Amino acid sequence: KAGVTQTPRYLIKTRGQQVTLSCSPISGHRSVSWYQQTPGQGLQFLFEYFSETQRNKGNFPGRFSGRQFSNSRSEMNVSTLELGDSALYLCASSLDWTGQFFGPGTRLTVL
């Protein structure tokens, strides 16, 4: 069974730009969650989508948004990038809240 895939793996953007990250979950998984990982804050929950609906949300500003398609693939968008948005963005899929399976992440650098 193929694992969670994320594209692109690396991105370099400048302040003020926007970025879209993509995540393909494990086949059959309808829940997709997004996390931001930084050395200082660790792993922080952004939001979770289930059956194309945002089901849960963390404490991030509205510049961070996402969506999920009918095939469960998900995208995350960050608008008006700030230097502090530089991080590893991780996507995780699961059948439910037990045992989330993570992708390799997208390393975003904001200059």
Next chain:
Amino acid sequence: EDQVTQSPEALRLQEGESSSLNCSYTVSGLRGLFWYRQDPGKGPEFLFTLYSAGEEKEKERLKATLTKKESFLHITAPKPEDSATYLCAVQATQGGSEKLVFGKGTKLTVNP
């Protein structure tokens, strides 16, 4: 506020030297506690889920236990390939929304 604290931040062991990692948590209504392993440059790899105090799970050299306030990850006779950062997370409900709250991890180094 829901919090997860892991200790120690870093741990160095000799191959074969058993030890334990700690994860203490404060959460209103624990719905699940998760352990993950993360290698540099990779996403976390799922290890265990624990649901209730007294529960234990084992996998190879790893054993996870859970009490009402903390969880331990016991590593028996570790090998160099066990070197990684171990993350603990709790499933919490906040404002009607469910999320995983992660600790900052314990970086384990096992020397041959």
